[in-house]
Amino acid sequence: MPTPRLAARAIIVHNNRLLLVNAYPEGQSDLWCAPGGGVENHSSLHDNLAREVHEETGLTVAVGAPCLINEFHDPELKFHQVDLFFRCTITSGALTSTWQDPENIVSKRRFFTRAELATINFRPLSLPEVAWDNEMRYDPLELLLKPSAL
Known part of the structure; x- marks a missing residue:
């Protein structure tokens, strides 16, 4: 069985809104997550x-x-990922509609208020508490959410 995949993700709260991305090309899923990805050796x-x-x-x-x-x-796919989230602050740049992910994975990027998070599909479910609290958290193993078409 392969070892767990390691990923790093960003908690970016700017003007009391959390930055999330949709990492499914062409509307394959309505799932939002924190920006980041696989760690390179x-x-x-x-x-x-x-x-x-x-x-x-x-x-x-x-x-x-x-x-x-x-x-x-995902036990069926024998997939296991560990995400390490870090608090980040923006030092330059702004979200624009013209920015294109060079890997064409992220299709949307947007800041959400805490109240708006209640209206969208996101993972992990602890994001609101992590984004607006200053505690370190550990979320134990959860099942991978399969993409659902819009």
């Missing part, structure tokens, strides 16, 4: 995360302290 978690955030959003960020460890898996 021989590069720090911070460097990986800064690169991923820029690729997915066009923003440059300063990566701060860790705030969440989240695990998810």
